[in-house]
Amino acid sequence: MMNSFAFNIPFVSIFLLMLAAIVTPLLPKRNRLPEKLSCCVVGLVAILSAWLLYSLTSYGQSLTFNYSMGHYPAPWGSELRAGPLEAVLALFFCVAMLLSLTGNFSSTAEDIAPDRRQIFCSLVNLLMASLLALTYTNDLFTAYIFVEINTIAACAIVAAKDDPEATRSTMRYMVISVTGSALIIFAICLLYELTGYLSMQHMNGAIRALVSAKSYLLPLSVALALMTVGLAIKSALYPFALWLPDVYVNLTNASGAILSGLVIKGHIFLLIKIFYRVFGLDLIHMLHMDTAIFILGLLSMIVGSVHALREMNIKRMVAWSSVAQVGYIFLGIGLNTSAGIAAACLHIIVHASVKTMLSTAAGGLSNAAGHKKGLHALMGTFYINRWAGLGLIAGAFSMMGIPAFAGFASKLSLTMASFDHSFIVWSLAGLAVSSVMNALYYVPAVIVVLTHNKEAREDFTASAPPTLYKVSMFVFLALNFYLGLFCVPLLRLITRGVNAL
């Protein structure tokens, strides 16, 4: 039987992070204590999630449990639900967050003023708490609250750098993000009016009853469409992703890694849960939402890459590449089979760890070139910050899908998942074209970084990267190879988690 503390881990991890968010502004500023505290708390939550994962999977059969909050049972009170998939996602989110905080520890000090850094830490903790809550929640009311907390925390993180451009891009991000949350809350209200519940399982029962009585099908599909569009806006799917590059280019390195690697993933997982738990895959198919998502995913893969090809600025290039990668995830969801969703979840994990590495590496390289972001300015920076250069190369290979790198694992599983599906031709063609295009823009970037540039080297001001940067980059690289080489047990675990969702 599971250790009884393990049942409390979902709640304890969210609670610890929120507590840390309250405590950090009260700490003394010397020695960067608040930042160290938030790193420690995120690390602790990562260990707790690993423990939860171990307890859930070590008894042969995978186990899921519901954890009710407060004194009221499910239809009224709010509930958390944890299974292997939630635990593994929480673990990887925490690890990616920890590494992007430690990897950018010194560049954060340059970018953000000391008195703002404390608030920044508090918001990072709040953001992490909201990500975990989105991962674990089992009712739409909690989901709504934490989507909004996520919005506010993410906006404030975008605004962390105190300059006019960052403020303007925060305003743009906020308008888009608030639009997304308004659509989500409208969908939740509609679903509540139709079913009378907010808890996911109860909603599912009521929706099934409505569908078998063939009543209220139009409002149901409107609610589903609103929910999907709202969450797609927040997770930067193509037609709704035009905000991402403009916002991303003004971010500090740490916020960039967090925003493109983690913030958008929480919303995608929420969408998967709503598809699986609230509607059920057969109803999604009946309402044709799977086809819509598949087409948008395909479009996102291609158009994101086309835009990335045209970019001269490394940060914008990485941002457009994020749009393409989100397309892969939605392609997996659009396949609407448990294998497809498992592949999508694997790609969520892969992208969360690779994109945070790429952002950290791109930030390190652009700092080495004296805070310039144009691709031309980065010539020869590999020889100044070799760890960042290695990170960029490994990340680029991973995005192209070279075997032994993380991206290969998820592309392989997406391909396998699309084999017994009627969209196989489209899916394979999309994967092939998008991989080639990834190579078309990442290879030149790698070549530029590796080219010797003797003249410009005197301009470069940065010294060798700090030890913490090297260690974080080493762990990033190790994680990348682990995901690329040993993904089969992980994929099996995810498949079990998806079936138990």
Next chain:
Amino acid sequence: MLERLFINHYQTAAVILSGIGLTNLLLQRNLIKKIIGLNIMNSAIFLFLAAKGNINPLPSVMALAGIVITLSLTAFALALTLKIYEDSGTLNIDEALLKKTKEQEELEAIIEQAEEEEIFS
């Protein structure tokens, strides 16, 4: 079809209002008007919830939470607006965005440099 809109007139009004709010949020160029649009949109959602009007506490709880969230979003957006006004001296988002960014300056410098090199070679 049309008579259902009259039967559920609260919901119809809420949807129309939130549409008005959303268009204001997205299309207004003045930042203060954008924020007013945000408030109209969220109030419409509270109307939608309040129209349910029975003894069930869940809609009231959602509306209360929504009010708190809208309040904090509005406060944050107003703070940002103040900051943008201090920086660029205008409330119009287009005019504020027209100011040259560092990124564009960097790109222009690169293009100029490339052109000069071409002339000399």
